[in-house]
Amino acid sequence: MDRRLLQQCRRTAAVRGFQHAARRGLRSRLVQPRSHVTGPSRGVEILIDRAGPLLRAAVVENGRLTDLHIDSADRPSRLGEIVLGRVDRIVTALNGAFVDIGGVAGLLNNADLRTAAPTSRKAARAGTALRTGQPVLVQVKAEPGGGKGPSLTMDVTLPGRFLVMTPFKPGISISRRLAQGDARGQLSQLVSEITGGLGGGWIVRGSALGAASETLAAEAEGLAVAWRAVERQGSATPPATLRQGPSAAIRAVIENGGRPVAGITVSEPSLRDELAAWAPDMAPLIRTEPDALFDRYDLEGELIRLTERQVPLPGGGSLVIDRTEALTVIDVNGGERPNALATNLDAVAEIARQLRLRNVGGIVIVDFINMASRADAERVLDGLTRATADDPASVNVYGMSKLGLVELTRARRGPPLADLTGR
Numbered sequence: 001m002d003r004r005l006l007q008q009c010r011r012t013a014a015v016r017g018f019q020h021a022a023r024r025g026l027r028s029r030l031v032q033p034r035s036h037v038t039g040p041s042r043g044v045e046i047l048i049d050r051a052g053p054l055l056r057a058a059v060v061e062n063g064r065l066t067d068l069h070i071d072s073a074d075r076p077s078r079l080g081e082i083v084l085g086r087v088d089r090i091v092t093a094l095n096g097a098f099v100d101i102g103g104v105a106g107l108l109n110n111a112d113l114r115t116a117a118p119t120s121r122k123a124a125r126a127g128t129a130l131r132t133g134q135p136v137l138v139q140v141k142a143e144p145g146g147g148k149g150p151s152l153t154m155d156v157t158l159p160g161r162f163l164v165m166t167p168f169k170p171g172i173s174i175s176r177r178l179a180q181g182d183a184r185g186q187l188s189q190l191v192s193e194i195t196g197g198l199g200g201g202w203i204v205r206g207s208a209l210g211a212a213s214e215t216l217a218a219e220a221e222g223l224a225v226a227w228r229a230v231e232r233q234g235s236a237t238p239p240a241t242l243r244q245g246p247s248a249a250i251r252a253v254i255e256n257g258g259r260p261v262a263g264i265t266v267s268e269p270s271l272r273d274e275l276a277a278w279a280p281d282m283a284p285l286i287r288t289e290p291d292a293l294f295d296r297y298d299l300e301g302e303l304i305r306l307t308e309r310q311v312p313l314p315g316g317g318s319l320v321i322d323r324t325e326a327l328t329v330i331d332v333n334g335g336e337r338p339n340a341l342a343t344n345l346d347a348v349a350e351i352a353r354q355l356r357l358r359n360v361g362g363i364v365i366v367d368f369i370n371m372a373s374r375a376d377a378e379r380v381l382d383g384l385t386r387a388t389a390d391d392p393a394s395v396n397v398y399g400m401s402k403l404g405l406v407e408l409t410r411a412r413r414g415p416p417l418a419d420l421t422g423r
Contacts, residue, residue, distance in 0.1 A: 043262030048249045048271050049293040054420070057252035058299050065302050067255065068357050069248035070420045079414050080245030081140045082156055082230055086238040087130050097126040099138055099152055102239035106150040108138060114154035114168055135238045140245065143414040145361060147325070151412070158223045159246070159254055161279065162208040162216055163191070165223040166201040177206035184209075191216065198224040207258035215281050222278075250278055255392040261285055267293045306357050307418050313350060317343045321354065323416065327363035330354075340369040344380045352387035361393070361412030368404045381406065 044066070048057045053074045059067035071077045078101075085099040085106070096109040113129050130136065142151035158165040172191055178184050187209060194217045195202050208216060226243065233242045246254060249271055253264075264286045266272050276283040294300050305311075311319040316337040322329045330351060334343045351366060366384075371377055377400050384406065388395040394411040 043260040044256060045262055046252050046256070046264045047266075047293055047296065047299070048252065048264070048275075049267035050271075051294070055248045056294065057248045058294070059252055059256060060297055060299075061259070063297055065297065065299060065357065066353065067252065068303075068306075068359075068417070069251045069255075070417070071248040072420050075415065075420065077143065077248070077414060078140045078150060078245060079143050080159070081241055082243040083138055083140070084234070084236050084238045084240045084242055085136050085138050085152070087132050087134045087136055089132055090126050090130060092127060095126070097130050098149075099136055100239050101138065101140070101150070101152070102241060104144070104149055106138070106140065106152040107148075108136070108152040108154070112141070112151075112153035112155060137234075137242075142361075142412045145412055145415050145419075157203075158226055160219045160223055161254055161256075162205055162211050163195075163219055163223065164203040164205065165220075165227060166203060167199070167227050169201040171201045173201070173203045175204060175206040175208075178204070178209055191220075195220050195224075200224070200227065205257075207256075209258070212281075218280070247274070249275060253279060253282070257390060263287065265289050265293060303417075303421065306354075307421065311350060311354060313343065313346045315342060315346045317346065319347060319350060319354065321358070323360075323418070327365060328360050330364065330366045332366065332368050334369050340371050341376045341379070344368045344371065344376075345383055348380060348383040348387050351384065352391065355388070355395070355410055356391055356393075358417045359414055360416060361410055361414075364408050364410060366406040366408070368400070368406060370404045377404075384408070 044059050044061045046057060046059050048055070050056075053072050055071040055073075057069040058065055081101075083101040085101045088098045088100045088105050090097045094107065094109075096107050096112075098105040099108050108126065108130075110125055113126060136154065137156065138152040138154055139156045140150050141153045144150050155169070156167055158167070172188055172195070174184060174188055178187070187204060190213055191202060191204050191208070194213065198220060202220070230242045233240070236242065249266075253261075253275065261282065262285075264275065264282065266275070266286060266288055267290050269288055272286050272288050275286055294303075309320055309322065311321065313319065317335045318333050320331040320333060322331075332344060332347045334340060337343050347366075347368070354360070355364070368380060371380070381397060381400055385397045388397065388408070388410075391410070393413050396409050398407040398409075400406045
């Protein structure tokens with residue numbers, strides 16, 4: 001895509017969005033936008049560098065690593081990639097089809113099919129909706145891992161910091177994280193004005209509350225321009241990649257949510273240019289610092305610790321994390337600390353953090369310390385559910401057994417950290 005064209009479209013959209021909002025009298029009633037910089041000790045810092053074949057983006061809050069995104073040149077990420085694939089074969093036993101996306105076949109489940117005119121309320125089936133050799137537009141929603149190939153979907157999305165474009169699902173959806181009230185309704189109306197004429201549908205993320213209308217307009221126009229570029233390649237010969245997925249640097253910004261950003265430090269000018277072109281409003285926050293960027297906050301040491309089995313807890317005790325072919329097991333140890341509930345509650349926050357940083361996917365079994373009452377168990381379950389609520393990957397917590405075992409699943413999005421770092 002031509003960068004100058006994209007920037008011009010964003011400037012046009014910003015003016016148009018401001019005019020729409022002002023004309024409807026919405027801008028004066030909206031919550032005022034948050035400043036990205038909230039003070040020397042507040043807001044997250046994003047540090048991005050290259051180390052050999054690795055592009056690494058770390059998010060640090062109050063001096064503590066909270067998120068980590070890594071791309072490897074030896075194992076390029078295809079997460080979020082939009083591909084014109086070709087149906088390789090229908091597999092009734094798996095309720096789906098294998099689609100050649102170039103160099104690998106991904107699984108397209110029935111639940112991820114999209115039909116132009118569904119004939120019933122029942123889910124479409126690959127055997128009737130697709131045929132072998134047929135071109136099909138898909139997006140990679142999970143990378144290969146655990147002996148499985150990539151997972152695909154026909155529900156294509158283009159994510160931004162504040163909005164997500166859904167080309168095949170018209171309408172506007174508001175994140176459940178935004179409470180009901182006047183601000184929610186005003187935000188929905190503003191986005192309707194901004195996206196009018198751009199086509200497709202739009203998901204309004206929680207981070208959009210408080211964002212300036214011109215910033216929302218610029219992002220919406222940029223996403224629409226990107227989708228038109230995909231559409232123009234519709235006559236390509238499959239398999240063909242129509243749009244690359246976001247890099248680790250971009251993912252770090254997209255998945256930061258609504259947290260204010262105090263600053264972004266990159267190790268080289270090309271990374272600065274990539275981020276500034278993608279989010280022009282954040283350009284003033286970006287600075288280049290080439291020397292030993294990850295030595296700050298001991299991030300190199302943190303990466304090593306993230307591949308170790310044992311994780312200390314702040315109030316005493318520890319976690320022991322073991323990864324197997326079928327699932328990941330986390331054992332909570334109290335050590336000499338006598339209070340089981342307190343140790344389990346300390347463990348909850350660290351478990352949620354470790355799942356994100358290690359990029360754990362699939363089934364996870366947590367063996368909490370046995371507690372005296374069901375009420376204590378409910379407190380731990382509620383704490384684990386709340387601690388994982390902000391995870392960019394979908395997490396489902398399924399309850400606690402009489403033995404204190406908790407089952408949960410985390411959507412598989414890419415290879416575990418240990419696979420990328422080789423540790």
